[in-house]
Amino acid sequence: MLISVVTPVHEGRLDYLTSAYDSLVAQELPAGWSWEWLVQHDDPSELELPEAAKHDNRVRPGAARHGGPGVARTVALQRAQGVYIRNLDCDDILPSNALADAIAILEQHPEIGWTTCRVLDLLPDGSLIEFPGDPADGSIPVGSVAAYWRAHDWRLPVHPTTITIRRELLLAIGGWMALPISEDTGMMLTANAFSAGWFIHGVGLYYRQHPGQITKADPDASDRIERMELINRRLQAIEALLTQDDRPLKVGRTQ
Numbered sequence: 001m002l003i004s005v006v007t008p009v010h011e012g013r014l015d016y017l018t019s020a021y022d023s024l025v026a027q028e029l030p031a032g033w034s035w036e037w038l039v040q041h042d043d044p045s046e047l048e049l050p051e052a053a054k055h056d057n058r059v060r061p062g063a064a065r066h067g068g069p070g071v072a073r074t075v076a077l078q079r080a081q082g083v084y085i086r087n088l089d090c091d092d093i094l095p096s097n098a099l100a101d102a103i104a105i106l107e108q109h110p111e112i113g114w115t116t117c118r119v120l121d122l123l124p125d126g127s128l129i130e131f132p133g134d135p136a137d138g139s140i141p142v143g144s145v146a147a148y149w150r151a152h153d154w155r156l157p158v159h160p161t162t163i164t165i166r167r168e169l170l171l172a173i174g175g176w177m178a179l180p181i182s183e184d185t186g187m188m189l190t191a192n193a194f195s196a197g198w199f200i201h202g203v204g205l206y207y208r209q210h211p212g213q214i215t216k217a218d219p220d221a222s223d224r225i226e227r228m229e230l231i232n233r234r235l236q237a238i239e240a241l242l243t244q245d246d247r248p249l250k251v252g253r254t255q
Helices: 014-025 069-077 098-108 144-151 167-172 183-194 214-220 224-243
Strands: 002-009 034-041 084-087 114-122 128-130 138-140 164-166 197-208
Touching (some): 144 183, 164 167, 167 183, 183 197
Parallel strands (some): 002 084
Antiparallel strands (some): 084 164
């Protein structure tokens, strides 16, 4: 069995990318499982990979014209062979249990379409800081992420960059939204409109804090209102369509 890890890269630092690769190599997977790493360069020029990754047949690089991280992730999705898709930004690190924890939930709960998990901020000095406000371990009901998001100034109750999602569900919702930022927010909200998720209280990501982060400027970005409103209108359209059709959508594995 295979899980696909998707990483978009645009002018990424090789030391960060090397740390991300090393964290994949250190994954402690269940028996019979392996991973593939789809490193998608958001630029048609040659991508510089960590030296060890160049000789690892689990690493499958690709490149396409510049379109932003959401487009890069979605383009990489067409190469994915895993039954589950895990997002990993090029500057972040996975603890050794991260993939196994997500696999365990998705294997045990075929009714669950996706997982997210607890995050620790990784500071420049190497220290780790708690990310406050995590929910309890367990199921995230359909539509509950959007309800929280709308009631809390477009803030999510869970971290969207930690998502692991069934490949067929991700394909059905069109991959990540084609936005310059917040593409993972749009994707998670859309997935939760169709499927329950699961919050894993175990730490599943070290989220690197550094000056070059795209998200650093997001709270004050001039286009934030437009991005959030577009995501909201998309959700409203999906919700309206779903209320017109009482047929259940099956998003888990076929038994």
